[in-house]
Structure formats: C-alpha cells, structure tokens
Amino acid sequence: MWNPRRIGIDLDGVIIDHREHKRMLAEEYGFALEPWQTNSNIMRQHVPGEVFDTMQTDLYGSLTRKAPAVAGALQLLPSLKAEVYIVSSRRAGSIRHAQDWLLSHRVYDSVPAERIFFCGTDGEKRGYCDRLGIDLFLDDKISVLEGLGAKTKRVLFDEDGIARHLNAEERFTVAKTWDEFVVLANGKVHA
Numbered sequence: 027m028w029n030p031r032r033i034g035i036d037l038d039g040v041i042i043d044h045r046e047h048k049r050m051l052a053e054e055y056g057f058a059l060e061p062w063q064t065n066s067n068i069m070r071q072h073v074p075g076e077v078f079d080t081m082q083t084d085l086y087g088s089l090t091r092k093a094p095a096v097a098g099a100l101q102l103l104p105s106l107k108a109e110v111y112i113v114s115s116r117r118a119g120s121i122r123h124a125q126d127w128l129l130s131h132r133v134y135d136s137v138p139a140e141r142i143f144f145c146g147t148d149g150e151k152r153g154y155c156d157r158l159g160i161d162l163f164l165d166d167k168i169s170v171l172e173g174l175g176a177k178t179k180r181v182l183f184d185e186d187g188i189a190r191h192l193n194a195e196e197r198f199t200v201a202k203t204w205d206e207f208v209v210l211a212n213g214k215v216h217a
C-alpha cells in the first residue's frame with residue numbers, strides 16, 4: 027500500500043479533542059450546537075464570526091489543558107510504523123498550552139520535541155510538510171489537506187462523519203477513527 031516513511035499529524039481535533047469544550051463555550055455565548063456542528067470544517071457556519079474568534083482564543087488558551095485526548099490517539103500513536111511528526115498551526119500565544127498538554131499526556135515519549143512543529147497558520151503546513159518530507163498527512167480540516175503539496179498523501183480525520191456531506195469522500199481518504207488511520211498508514215490490517 028502506501029508505506030509512508032514520514033507521517034505528519036495535526037494536533038487540535040486529531041490528537042486533542044475540543045468538541046465538548048466547543049459545545050460548552052458556544053452554549054455560554056448563547057448558541058446550542060449539536061456535537062457535529064462543532065466540527066472544525068463547519069463550526070463557522072453555526073456561530074457569528076466574533077463568537078467564533080473568541081471561542082478560538084478560549085479553546086487554544088488555558089482550556090486546552092483540560093481537553094481530553096481523541097479516542098485512541100495516545101494509545102495508537104506509538105504503533106505507527108513510520109517517523110511521526112506533529113505539525114500544528116497554533117500561533118505563538120497558544121503554543122505553551124499545547125506543550126503543557128503534550129507533556130501531561132506523555133506524547134513526547136512517542137514523538138520527540140524535535141519532531142513537533144508549530145507553524146502559525148494553516149497555509150504554512152504545506153511548506154513544513156515539503157521541507158520535512160512528510161509523505162502522509164492526517165488533518166481534520168479539509169482546507170488544510172487541500173493546501174498540501176502533491177507529494178503528500180492526505181487523510182481526513184472525520185470523527186463526526188461529515189465528509190460525505192461536504193463531498194470530501196471523493197477527494198480524500200477518510201479515517202473516522204484512529205484505528206482506521208493506523209490500518210491505512212501501516213498498510214495492513216492489524217490484529
């Protein structure tokens with residue numbers, strides 16, 4: 027199958043699960059969202075721009091520390107048979123909260139700090155993937171995957187099952203769970 031040598035993985039929405047916090051914050055601001063409406067590809071459609079921006083600041087600030095891991099992420103990261111990189115678009119002010127989370131969840135045990143990159147904007151991910159020679163990238167945002175270069179295979183992480191509503195199933199390989207992603211990435215069905 028693919029046999030990637032270097033796998034890149036997004037952080038927020040793929041390793042860190044913000045869905046409950048998003049739902050909770052939206053409610054505080056007066057918007058009752060179904061869990062799927064908090065999906066990063068569509069949440070902007072369900073809350074006004076200024077609320078969305080304030081929510082981003084909260085989510086990627088100190089609230090990050092209280093966010094759970096995405097189901098299976100921490101257990102299955104070490105089982106990937108490739109060099110694993112984390113490439114996040116977090117900006118300077120929110121990086122330390124991500125680092126606290128990575129430390130407290132012992133992610134550095136499986137992905138060393140020198141393979142973790144914070145690039146500031148979604149658009150920068152392409153440059154990082156190209157420079158690092160990432161041949162497979164996992165992200166929960168369609169726009170990020172669309173922006174990657176031709177040498178990087180793309181997998182959409184889609185816990186909410188919304189790919190089919192956004193016509194993303196035809197364009198990207200979809201992994202609904204970490205189990206599915208590991209099967210795709212390692213190139214065979216594992217026991």
Ligand SMILES: [Mg+2]
Pocket residue numbers: 036037038039040066165166167
């Ligand atoms: Mg993400």
